[in-house]
Amino acid sequence: xxxxxxxxxxxxxxxxxxxxxxxxxxxxxxxxxxxxxxxxxxxxxxxxxxxxxxxxxxxxxxxxxxxxxxxxxxxxxxxxxxxxxxxxxxxxxxxxxxxxxxxxxxxxxxxxxxxxxxxxxxxxxxxxxxxxxxxxxxxxxxxxxxxxxxxxxxxxxxxxxxxxxxxxxxxxxxxxxxxxxxxxxxxxxxxxxxxxxxxxxxxxxxxxxxxxxxxxxxxxxxxxxxxxxxxxxxxxxxxxxxxxxxxxxxxxxxxxxx
Amino acid sequence: xxxxxxxxxxxxxxxxxxxxxxxxxxxxxxxxxxxxxxxxxxxxxxxxxxxxxxxxxxxxxxxxxxxxxxxxxxxxxxxxxxxxxxxxxxxxxxxxxxxxxxxxxxxxxxxxxxxxxxxxxxxxxxxxxxxxxxxxxxxxxxxxxxxxxxxxxxxxxxxxxxxxxxxxxxxxxxxxxxxxxxxxxxxxxxxxxxxxxxxxxxxxxxxxxxxxxxxxxxxxxxxxxxxxxxxxxxxxxxxxxxxxxxxxxxxxxxxxxxxxxxxxxx
Numbered sequence: 001x002x003x004x005x006x007x008x009x010x011x012x013x014x015x016x017x018x019x020x021x022x023x024x025x026x027x028x029x030x031x032x033x034x035x036x037x038x039x040x041x042x043x044x045x046x047x048x049x050x051x052x053x054x055x056x057x058x059x060x061x062x063x064x065x066x067x068x069x070x071x072x073x074x075x076x077x078x079x080x081x082x083x084x085x086x087x088x089x090x091x092x093x094x095x096x097x098x099x100x101x102x103x104x105x106x107x108x109x110x111x112x113x114x115x116x117x118x119x120x121x122x123x124x125x126x127x128x129x130x131x132x133x134x135x136x137x138x139x140x141x142x143x144x145x146x147x148x149x150x151x152x153x154x155x156x157x158x159x160x161x162x163x164x165x166x167x168x169x170x171x172x173x174x175x176x177x178x179x180x181x182x183x184x185x186x187x188x189x190x191x192x193x194x195x196x197x198x199x200x201x202x203x204x205x206x207x208x209x210x211x212x213x214x215x216x217x218x219x220x221x222x223x224x225x226x227x228x229x230x231x232x233x234x235x236x237x238x239x240x241x242x243x244x245x246x247x248x249x250x251x252x253x254x255x256x257x258x
Numbered sequence: 259x260x261x262x263x264x265x266x267x268x269x270x271x272x273x274x275x276x277x278x279x280x281x282x283x284x285x286x287x288x289x290x291x292x293x294x295x296x297x298x299x300x301x302x303x304x305x306x307x308x309x310x311x312x313x314x315x316x317x318x319x320x321x322x323x324x325x326x327x328x329x330x331x332x333x334x335x336x337x338x339x340x341x342x343x344x345x346x347x348x349x350x351x352x353x354x355x356x357x358x359x360x361x362x363x364x365x366x367x368x369x370x371x372x373x374x375x376x377x378x379x380x381x382x383x384x385x386x387x388x389x390x391x392x393x394x395x396x397x398x399x400x401x402x403x404x405x406x407x408x409x410x411x412x413x414x415x416x417x418x419x420x421x422x423x424x425x426x427x428x429x430x431x432x433x434x435x436x437x438x439x440x441x442x443x444x445x446x447x448x449x450x451x452x453x454x455x456x457x458x459x460x461x462x463x464x465x466x467x468x469x470x471x472x473x474x475x476x477x478x479x480x481x482x483x484x485x486x487x488x489x490x491x492x493x494x495x496x497x498x499x500x501x502x503x504x505x506x507x508x509x510x511x512x513x514x515x516x517x518x519x520x521x522x523x524x
Contacts, residue, residue: 152345155313156410157335158362166358170349247349247390 037217042224045217052206057225059202063119064191064233067126072183075131076176079138084164089139100132104190108197122194129190130183137179141172174248177241184237188230260327262413262446263289263312269320270307281307283471284321289414292444296457299467300507305450308472309418312448313337326413338363338410342419344399346391353378353387356406363410373409381405381439397428404436408443417449421456433459434488441485454503458482459490466506475506 019039025031026038033041046053078096082089104125111121145168153163195204203222210218270282281304289295299305310316312323314334323331330336346355353374360370378387381401391399400420407415420436421429437460440447451457457464458480466476478499482490490496 148341148343149345149347151315152339152341153362154315154334155310155337155339155341155416156359156362157314157337162362167347170347173349249392 034214034216037220041217042220046221046224049218049221053221053225056201056203056206056222057229059199060188060191060195060204060226061229063122063126063194063202064187064229067123067191068130068183068187068233070123071127071130071187072134072180074127075134075179075183076138078131079135079142079172079176082135082139083142083168096132096135099128104129104193105197108194112198117198117200122191122199125194126187126190129186133182133186134176134179137175137177137182138172141175142168144175145171174241174245177237177245180237181234181241184233185230188226188233192226261288261290262293262325263287263448264324265308265312265321266324267321268308268311268318268323270304270311270316271319280471282311282318283473285467285472285474286321287448287465287474287477289446289448291446293463294440294447294449294461296449296451296461296464297467298451298454298457298464298503298507299472300469301452302470303467304470304472305452305467306418309416309450312414312416313339335363336412336414338407338412338415340403340407340415340417340420342422344391344396344403346399346402348391351388351390352383352394352402355391355402356409359406359410363412365411377405377409378402395428396424397432400424400432401435404439408439408445413446415445415447417447419450419452421453422451429456430488436460437486454500454507455491457503458496458499459486459488464503466503476503478503 023038108125111124115121149167153167192204195202196208199205203226207219207222265287268282268285271278271280297305311318314332317332322329325336356374357370375387378384421432461480464478465474468475
């Protein structure tokens with residue numbers, strides 16, 4: 001416990017100093033709240049409109065989790081499929097990369113046009129964002145199994161299916177998790193973009209509304225929640241990784257454990 | 259009695275950018291029931307290629323493999339195998355690794371579990387049964403790797419330079435350990451090695467092959483009684499045989515007329 005505190009206090013101190021500096025500047029230079037609110041004003045506003053914020057947060061969270069779950073599942077499935085069918089991979093992979101080159105800010109309005117204003121276009125957008133890093137990471141993980149281990153498995157007569165299930169799949173898990181973490185980091189911000197493009201609830205919608213009304217404290221309050229959501233999702237994935245990869249030598253995790 | 263393994267006139271050519279490279283130029287050898295045979299040859303003599311053919315991973319350009327009298331050329335899953343690197347899966351526990359190998363060989367899961375724990379106890383590694391392989395030393399990993407091969411219900415054990423990556427002292431200890439364990443079980447073994455001492459200490463018979471394109475240079479029965487131990491190293495006959503084999507391999511190294519294929523035909 002003492003060790004942990006020792007590791008975190010410098011960044012905590014810098015954070016606190018910055019917040020104080022910000023608040024001080026707002027007071028000293030007498031900056032209007034609609035232009036730049038101080039941390040105190042943001043906290044005050046957050047508390048004041050908490051029920052509304054919570055409602056929008058719930059909408060964003062639902063969208064994020066649903067999109068993330070569907071997108072990563074699709075990514076894992078496609079990664080496996082491409083690994084097992086190299087011909088399919090060669091023919092379809094360029095298309096996959098292409099799909100990632102279209103900016104989501106362009107893709108969003110198109111999806112809206114095609115799929116209407118409901119939940120569907122937003123989920124499709126999120127699936128597209130989460131899918132790619134996961135499928136690439138899965139494919140890379142499956143393809144990089146140690147050749148001496150593969151050779152051993154073949155020598156003792158293991159079939160392709162056994163090699164896939166017992167060697168390649170568990171070997172791919174660490175790589176898969178780096179994809180899952182990237183997708184987690186992107187998914188919340190992508191949900192905000194999706195809501196921005198067209199929605200009647202959610203933090204993206206709320207920010208747009210508040211910005212139009214020059215209610216800067218509300219924008220900052222929503223941003224604060226977005227940051228917390230992102231960190232939470234990323235943290236949850238990192239925790240799952242830690243629990244699942246207990247077999248890895250401690251040294252690769254970095255840092256001492258109590 | 260039929261031999262556990264017969265490799266008959268095995269030839270292997272690889273196409274290397276248009277030029278055919280001959281690795282095995284007709285190698286024949288046999289392993290009888292309960293016999294420990296070593297395949298001794300210089301590095302790069304195609305020993306591992308021969309193993310891949312016996313394991314069924316490579317289809318030879320010529321010749322055939324028989325096991326128990328049956329032609330099994332190109333068939334996989336007929337041998338127990340111990341590679342040079344311990345090749346333990348890092349995400350499985352020590353016992354889990356042994357269980358996996360046994361399950362691949364067709365042993366039921368419960369029986370595999372029972373055997374793994376029973377034998378880990380017997381080789382005094384029971385404390386590590388539920389630990390991951392990375393906590394084991396190199397020598398301990400190779401013990402687990404050997405045990406895994408020993409327990410596989412297959413007629414032939416193929417050991418591919420199993421101690422090549424170990425330091426000299428660990429290597430000597432491992433040879434002693436393997437000798438003891440093997441002399442209790444007497445499985446048919448084919449060992450690849452480039453260590454003359456190792457071959458002499460462990461085997462009943464040694465097949466010496468040349469550098470690529472490999473042919474059998476010589477085949478000799480090792481005359482020492484079992485059980486054997488490290489006192490063998492000081493035996494004058496041990497040193498005489500060592501010199502003899504060394505001479506064969508050195509002679510092969512020199513350019514000149516091809517060596518006699520003494521004992522190569524059977």
